[in-house]
Amino acid sequence: MEEEEGKGLGDYLDIIRRRKYWVIFPALILMALSVGLAYWLPATYKSEGLILIESQEIPNDLIKSTVTSYADQRIAVIKQRLMTTPNIIELIKKHNLYAEQREKNPPISALVDRFRGNVAVDMVQATVTDRNGWSKKASIAFRVSFLNRSPQTAQKVTNDLVTSFLNENVRIRTERASQTKKFLESEGDKFQVKLQQIEKAIGEFKDQYSESLPELLQYNLSAVERLQEELLTNQNSILLLKDQITTMSLQLSTIPAYLDRSSLTGNSVPSISSAEERLIELKNQYNALVGKYSASHPDVISLKRQLKFLEEETGISSSTKGSQLEKEKEIVNAKAQLTILLQRYSVGHPDIKALKNKIANLETELKTIIAATPASSRLSTAATNNTTRDLNPIYVQIKGRMDSAEREIVRIRGRQGDVKVKLADYENRVFKTHQVKREYDDLTRDHDNTKAKYTDLRAKQLEAELAENLESEKKGESFTLIEPPLAPTKAEKPNRQKVMIMGFMVSIAVGLGLALLVEIIFGGVRGYNEITRVTRRTPLVVIPIILTAFDIKKQKIVRNRWLMLVFILFLAAIAGFHFYVMDLEVLWFKIMRKVSQV
Template identity: 55%
Template structure:
């Protein structure tokens, strides 16, 4: 059996045969479309155009702290303005949706208000100054509001535009202020870290003041100097010991006293100068016991003794030598104090040397006086031999010098040990000291970097507060609309007519498919494969009509009950029907 294929004539026959199913729904729907198109309330739209102006001052000079794209920032501002609290404040302020507010929750009113707001970006082709390539950029945007009242649409739109302008200024200012405050807080943290590290370094230097890495060269030089001084002292001690042995031998060959009215020097009679020297030394000792070293007579005798000693080739006394060394040491101490503080090692060393020379000078002067007073002039022995006295004095001076050198060697050894310990500790503390200084340098560099960024942030904040950065400018304020924005009644009517006809034709074909059967001579011939002998039409009795009418009424009744139950359930469990009606109207008005 061949598959049944219907042609255009068959479809036209269906439409003609089911003409009432096509015409009646089409007429009903066309009337409903016309009623909806002309009874829908007019909605007016008021909008304002806001221009996005770039930063007045070049970004190379002052960088703004707000770096987001304009469309992102606009969307953020929109979300802040569209919060439930602000939306409800506007709804209450302008008394929007008075009937709906009494029956619907706030969330549905807020959703309806948000649907009435429009934010549309205005883009243009621009050239990127950095890459030189063309791109699409947002240069402005439109803010609109739709309402049944043109006056309310204009007032609310104007309020929304003002909110966008104010919120942009507030957002940029707050962002700049937050950036500056954050950088300042971070800078203060690093400042405290730097100060703490500086205190640690200062405490570390106080604890290891003599073993710091920067003193390593000085400590090494002091070790070298002390080692050299120790060797020199040892050599000098050996030389003095040799001199003492030699002078002791010479002293053993000399008589300590001269015969009466004579003086002997090395077994020879003394000259007049030698007698004068002995007499001058005796008088000098007597005057020194009575007067101070600054007395004119003492000074004159001292000069006379020095002159006679020079004439006889005798070296100056120990007192004179120590006096000269003391004067030199005091001069060196004054020069050192002009360069360094009293705590400097050189100054301390010179102060110790001056003190030591003062003690040695006092001791030498006392011994000189006692030596002279101890020599008793005897009528039997005669006058003291000056050469013997001179050699004896040299031996005593050398022995004292050896004692001094030994004491000095002990001090030098102690200092040498101290400086060697400093050098040993320097290698131990260097690692900890380097860690502290490295942390200090890193934190100081970060602190300086944050302070520089903070300065930039402060300039950016001033840029925003003085409205020199990127800003929004209102170039077209919202006006009271004179023409309804929607609905488009002609469009709704045309679409309604087309949909009505399509619905009627569709209903006819649906019924044909469900309750079709074989109709007409051609269909019967096509089904049985041959022409029928007789075609008898369907004979409908009154009983069949009553039965068909009852069935139709039952179906319509059940459908109405089900529809009512669905509407009630939707109203209570899904969405309020009034809100649904407003949304449907908005969607229809978009057409």
């Protein structure tokens, strides 16, 4: 026969059978204690409210909200704000929470920690499909709950917490929208001031360089071109007038200035000799050439030689030339001007009267010069005897044209000076335009950038105002209470059924443990293996228990009782699980779903 090592299941069953009272009585005592403990533990009730997270009523494409954070983040922020120590202390005092603990004057932190431990915020998530067709999990609601031994107190505190969540969400969204609008408004005002400063700087810059601005460049270039053309035209006009004066001077040199009346009346009156007249005309021509050319010009030098020759021929001295001839020239010119003025004005005109007085004074001065001049140096008296001579009309006409041409030259030269000044001014404007353009472009660029930013800020400000109205009218994303907190009728904890089941299991385990312990301490030598182990010898013969018919019947009855007890306990366990843990139908569906997923 093969030796057995150790104890088998039958040995342990024999031990339980022999020590059954050590198993039954301690197990019953502990079961009774566990039942008492389960019903003695104070009940804690849980009241909760379900808040739905509703999306914005108006599409985001029309009005964008200024609150862009996710609902989970916002709920976490609200919870942290509500779970501050001052708020918790206020709720504790309002609802007289933890009165027994407060009588012992515990630290404030202990009460706050206990309150925080009794508050729970749980997110409710669901699988949603976004616009792109992707499935993802999103928070659609959240539960706010509070634990307390009083169901009414739990309901009141939960109701306050739910109300605080709703109000705080509205306040945060409205405040954030208002702050966004104020910030954009403040930034817009800053950029408006900056824009006004730049516009003022541009205005001052334009005032300072009003004539050299880039937009006036084409006008200034046209003005330069026009003035240059005018300069050239005036220069040509001056040259043309000088040529005309030269031509008229040559004509005057061949025309006598006076006509003798004796030739008309028949009286014999001395007249100016041809040499003297030639001297006078050459003098006039010389004066005209000196005004046109320099002293080194060949024509001026030639005419000067002719004057010197005639002076020697007529015997007229330089002093006479410098006095008598000049006075006569002034008289002739004055009379020519008088003739021209008489064609325009009446005799009583102030200019005509002044010119007649000038002629009279010149004639008086001429007579004085003639009287003081020696006879050998005098010109012919007929040259100054106006009583026997008249001005030659042709001479006067040509002389007037010469004077008019000279005055026109003076006028054109004056105009030339003005044109040159203007030309220099416009050229300076064109020269400054390039430098001014760089500074002007910088100012304009700053103005455009600032204006664009200012316009963008004002547009965003309008959007922020719409968003603020959206939040104030509660049209944005909102929290809606769909399940208000109720006074619970069933305790959340302790789970008395679980406590009793655990108590029963522990009781049986303790009873079995005690039976084994007693067997180890007080047990004898029983069985083939024990005898072999103790004596270290193998028994020669093992006589088994001889069962009678009564013993066999008794064993069947005991076995049936045990099977019945196990079956009853099994049914009781299933019923307890169904009624106190989970519905069997729900359990079945869960099992089937797990199987289908596999």
